[in-house]
Amino acid sequence: MLRNNSISEILLLIPALLISLTIHELSHGLAAFALGDNTAKRQGRLSLNPIRHIDWIGFIMLLTVGFGWAKPVPVDPRYFKDTKKGMAITALAGPVSNIILACISAFVLYLAGFIVMQGGNIYITSQKFYVTFILKLFVYNCAIAMFNFLPIPPLDGSKILGAFLPNRIYYKYMQYERYGMIIMIVLLYSGFLTPVLSNGVSNLMNAIFKGVEFIIPG
Numbered sequence: 154m155l156r157n158n159s160i161s162e163i164l165l166l167i168p169a170l171l172i173s174l175t176i177h178e179l180s181h182g183l184a185a186f187a188l189g190d191n192t193a194k195r196q197g198r199l200s201l202n203p204i205r206h207i208d209w210i211g212f213i214m215l216l217t218v219g220f221g222w223a224k225p226v227p228v229d230p231r232y233f234k235d236t237k238k239g240m241a242i243t244a245l246a247g248p249v250s251n252i253i254l255a256c257i258s259a260f261v262l263y264l265a266g267f268i269v270m271q272g273g274n275i276y277i278t279s280q281k282f283y284v285t286f287i288l289k290l291f292v293y294n295c296a297i298a299m300f301n302f303l304p305i306p307p308l309d310g311s312k313i314l315g316a317f318l319p320n321r322i323y324y325k326y327m328q329y330e331r332y333g334m335i336i337m338i339v340l341l342y343s344g345f346l347t348p349v350l351s352n353g354v355s356n357l358m359n360a361i362f363k364g365v366e367f368i369i370p371g
Contacts, residue, residue: 165282169289170215171203173297174223176254177247178206181226184246188239190232198226220341225307237323241316244309251298256361258291263365270366292358299353303346305337306330 179201182193193199198206208224215221233239262268267284269276277288304310307330315323329336340346 161282162285165286165289167216169286169293170212171207172290173251173254173293174212175201175203175206176250177297177301178223178226180246180250181228181243184243185226185228185239188233188242190229190239192227192229192232196227220338237316237320240312244312247309248298248301251294251301252357252361255291255294255298255357256364258287258294259361259365260369261287262291263362263369268362270362275362295357295361296350296354299350299357302353305340306333308333308337
């Protein structure tokens with residue numbers, strides 16, 4: 154990411170990523186807390202302070218190579234009445250929070266007239282720094298949401314999918330969590346995931362803007 158951005162863009166990119174990742178991890182913690190697990194609260198992770206959620210190695214990798222991670226929120230499934238359902242809801246809270254942030258960003262851009270939609274195409278009407286920041290916030294939240302929906306352990310999508318699997322298959326599936334990072338790196342660097350993620354992010358972005366256009370017709 155850094156290689157193709159100017160200094161001014163980097164200064165906007167970093168806070169946009171910090172906000173997106175912080176809200177994502179905080180939402181996991183809040184969902185788990187609502188379901189009876191206070192592990193994240195005990196460890197000070199129910200916080201808007203990004204320092205509490207950032208894994209700096211993962212963050213630097215995200216900035217430099219476009220693939221990285223935040224510090225996972227600790228979850229103890231023993232507190233959940235239904236382990237699979239509790240884990241799925243907790244996992245779902247993260248990417249859903251990013252989609253909500255993306256929707257808020259899109260509404261701001263559209264309502265303020267910073268973006269115009271014509272014939273299914275999106276045109277940016279201003280290059281001011283705050284417009285660029287909101288646009289980055291929109292794009293990164295869409296990207297983080299789609300990436301985490303991938304059904305590869307330990308990503309959120311694996312826990313969401315797990316809720317629909319029989320227990321025997323579910324626990325075998327989760328055993329691959331220790332190899333998940335290796336699998337993701339191989340898939341990313343092989344180029345296999347690139348078109349999947351690109352199409353997914355593009356479709357999500359278009360869907361959000363079409364929703365905004367439908368709700369607030371021009």
